[in-house]
Amino acid sequence: MNGTVTAEKLLQLMEEHSYKPLTLEELHEVLGGSYEDLKEILQGLELEGKVVRTRKNKYGLPSKMGLVAGFLQVSPKGFAFLSPLDKGEDVYISPANLGGAMHQDLVLARLLPYQGLRRREGEIIRVLKRACTRVVGTYERNRRLGFVVPDDPHLHQDIFVPLEESKGARHKDKVVVEITRWPDGRRNPEGRVVEVLGPAGAPGIDILSIVKKYDLKPEFPPAVKREAKKIKEQVESEDLVGRRDLRDWRIVTIDGEDAKDLDDAVSIRRLENGNYLLGVHIADVSYYVKEDSALDKEAYRRGTSVYLVDRVIPMLPPRLSNGICSLNAGADRLTLSVVMEVSPRGEVINYDIFPSVIRVRERMTYTDVRRILVDKDPVLLERYRELADDFHVMEELCLILVEKRKRRGALDFDFPEAKVVLDDEGRPVEILKRERSIAERIIEEFMVLANEVVAQHLHYLEVPFIYRVHEEPAPDKLEELNTFLGHFGFYVRRDGEGRVHPKALQRILEQVRGRPEERVIHTVVLRSLMRARYAPEALGHFGLASKYYCHFTSPIRRYPDLVVHRILREVLSKGRIHPRRIEKLKEFVAKASEHASEQERIAEEAERESLTLKMVEFMKGRLGDVYSGIISGVAPYGFFVELENTVEGLVHISTLTDDYYQFQEEQLALVGQHRGRSFRIGQPVRVQVVRVSVEARQVDLELIEAC
Structure with a gap:
């Protein structure tokens, strides 16, 4: 190959059936161009998880080497799921196979031999990019040592802090701690306090902790x-x-x-x-x-x-x-x-x-x-x-x-x-x-x-800009959805090309309107859908059944809208855009789309956490109160109930004493072994508030009666 070396050319070469992992020097011989540029591109792609460097310094695609790159979603229980960059099926990671990786890290995992389970399983072999180097939590200390208990339940390990690195924090202060040594095996992470926010429970400290946790900036430079x-x-x-x-x-x-x-x-x-x-x-x-x-x-x-x-x-x-x-x-x-x-x-x-x-x-x-x-x-x-x-x-x-x-x-x-x-x-x-x-x-x-x-x-003008896209459900999610819908006599059909049209889902939603299972089916269908995001290509918007869609209407509060405005005004004023400018815009909108999608995710998580925090705090004064609600989620350890006021709480399986209950994953239900009584999403119940933990953001409920 001749000409300028690009990431696209490099990945295209590696995707060829005949490609075998090559060293940097061998790739340079094949691709030509600048050696330093090729080296820089390879390093960038490796950090992004798009290519892998073997122990013999040869480069190839993860998918061709039994590896998966993606972001880690760690459960408060300690296990995790890896969400692949290629949008494939999630990979289960046991606590023993985390390899020092933490919640939302970009990681590389080796797929383990099939164990007869439905889900794929893997082990982390490399952390490509840490999600965060600073953590917000509660400082605790005794005479000899101090440690920080993270606010985020997905960070299930305490962070040890040498007393000389505590920055004067007192027992039960909210602090920001910078990680100086990452976890390894059974060893906890270590860090140093970089900011003391104030006593836990003091007015305003709770929301300030969320602001710091998500690195939000109230002040402008x-x-x-x-x-x-x-x-x-x-x-x-x-x-x-x-x-x-x-x-x-x-x-x-x-x-x-x-x-x-x-x-x-x-x-x-x-x-x-x-x-x-x-x-x-x-x-x-x-x-x-x-x-x-x-x-x-x-x-x-x-x-x-x-x-x-x-x-x-x-x-x-x-x-x-x-x-x-x-x-x-x-x-x-x-x-x-x-x-x-x-x-x-x-x-x-x-x-x-x-x-x-x-x-x-x-x-x-x-x-x-x-x-x-x-x-x-x-x-x-x-x-x-x-x-x-x-x-x-x-x-x-x-x-x-x-x-x-x-x-x-x-x-x-x-x-x-x-x-x-x-x-x-x-x-x-x-x-x-x-x-x-x-x-x-x-x-x-x-x-x-x-x-x-x-x-x-803008699409028909062939101008690069930021689209708002919502792709059709992933095959594994659709399979899970169809398994669940089968219990109600429904099935989502694909077209002749194997694709799903939103009408197929819309038809089911309309058929269940007014029926007892309406809420449960709406909930499960929603959870099966992909997350909407920003992209430089017109991939369509599945939920809106729209071929071309963008965000244009909120430029004060969303950066993609501001970019669309800027490009639109440029087209309106000049009539056409110079080819060099087109190339620059292509590069920019690709980068801006990815960044805006990530910032949107962070904002949504911060907003949801601040709302949940205050809702749980509200419920602290409602101990003993009885509410009507709807089962909103079912897990092996119990079921969640959304109360009339939209607060969600947990009925733990240990409180269901009339039978031994087992989690039926396909039905998303807890079913009693002896009496056959079941609890499933959408079912009305009456519950009592028995325990509230603002720190854990959790409301514990006990069942009064199932309606």
């Missing part, structure tokens, strides 16, 4: 603050050059009561031909956040805003996110508008995408829009009489779009979300269940449509 401060707080005449003036349009924002970063607004008009003219107007953040600026680099690093239970850690400084970029009512704001003519069947007849300036008429909340449309509240109908008809037209179009997506095969899961209300000292006082009303659905449907239009527009 000085250079970012300086750059943000230079940005004008108002739109001026020179900002309007090349923009369409939509300030006389009836445009509104519809958000939650607490929202301050308002990045999307909508308008609607019924046309004389019976079609709808829908406008989706998104804050033009890319006008203010220039490529490679300090603001841009920090937004890239963060990837997304993080919404913890008591605070928001924004992607952009508040001067932008709550100020000039937020579509505040009555203020002139710069936007990118997607104006679509939509037929009564929900088809986009034509569309236009352009830079604009708008002035939002009203800052609406989901609650008020619901009260106008559902409750027909006379006070609100009078107050918003100029806009009331628009909301009714929005509802009409929303329902049309919902029906269109249903015809297409899109999946719709409607699980309630929880919101914890805190007092001034951060203590939970109430848990509210948030239901999706027509108001939320209006915004969801309009944003989905705008995202599809933008993604299709």
Whole structure:
């Protein structure tokens, strides 16, 4: 081969049937090009787990050498599963075969001989990349030694800390510890305290611990603050050059009561031909956040805003996110508008995408829009009489779009979300269940449509950008799903090419609507799906049954949206992009997609943990209370119950004293050996709260009766 050596060329060579592992020198003879570049590429691919270097310094693909590279998911029980990079079947790793690897490390595992079990099993032979070097936990000490008990239950080993490395921490202080020696065999990791957060249990320390655990940054670097401060707080005449003036349009924002970063607004008009003219107007953040600026680099690093239970850690400084970029009512704001003519069947007849300036008429909340449309509240109908008809037209179009997506095969899961209300000292006082009303659905449907239009527009222009993708279920997950569904008489069929269409799953969800097993089947189907992510290729969105999809509508709080805006504005202003720029963008969107997906995962975990923490803390004052609930999960050691207030607790198998229960994995059920009594997902039960551990984030329940 001749020309520049690339990672793609190297992997392509190794994938050939005739390839045998070669040394660096031998690969250089075959590929040519720069020796140093080849060496650097090999080192990078090795660190990523995409190639393996043998003891004889020969390189090959893991899959061809009986090896698997992937990320480790460690259970609090000590065992782990390796999620392969190639999206193949998970590999079970016993505690004895962890080889010093820790939760979420990128590792290389050797597959063990088949033991007659259904699952693949392996042992870790190399840690390629550590997930974290710092851990948050509780410091404990005696006269001779100290150690840190990690907050994260997936880190099941205490970290020993020499007394001289304790940084003055006191017994039961929350601390950040830096690992200085990794675990090896039976030896625990060692570390040194780098930050003392304060006494465990003191107000605010719990959420601060989560902030530190996930390395979130409430404060922005000085250079970012300086750059943000230079940005004008108002739109001026020179900002309007090349923009369409939509300030006389009836445009509104519809958000939650607490929202301050308002990045999307909508308008609607019924046309004389019976079609709808829908406008989706998104804050033009890319006008203010220039490529490679300090603001841009920090937004890239963060990837997304993080919404913890008591605070928001924004992607952009508040001067932008709550100020000039937020579509505040009555203020002139710069936007990118997607104006679509939509037929009564929900088809986009034509569309236009352009830079604009708008002035939002009203800052609406989901609650008020619901009260106008559902409750027909006379006070609100009078107050918003100029806009009331628009909301009714929005509802009409929303329902049309919902029906269109249903015809297409899109999946719709409607699980309630929880919101914890805190007092001034951060203590939970109430848990509210948030239901999706027509108001939320209006915004969801309009944003989905705008995202599809933008993604299709850029795809057909053959411009590199970041897609939002959701791949079809993995074969092993589909097999498990079909085994479970078989107990209810259902089966997910593949098409002639062996692929699954979302309609096949949608049909099952519709068939169980209103039946006792509806919740259980919805839950298991959802868990069988792949995780949505960002990618540089159009891999489709399975859940939405959409061929082309991207995130365009939230550039204040998601970096991929900001990138899509920037590329879109470049195309709109220049008409075409230079080939050299195309190549640069291809490289960038590939890297940015992977990074944004990882930052999104971190944000979701932090948000979920902060919510769970306060929900468990709320339940500490409810010991002895009896609740109705639904079994939400079943494991060999018991079953989980989601209570009426959405809190989840565990009924341990040891408390089920009327029989000996065994876990039936295929049925996702606990079944009694003698009486045949069973507990399965979706089953209603009544339970009592018997124990609460805020530290372990666990609520223990005992069964009162099964309904």
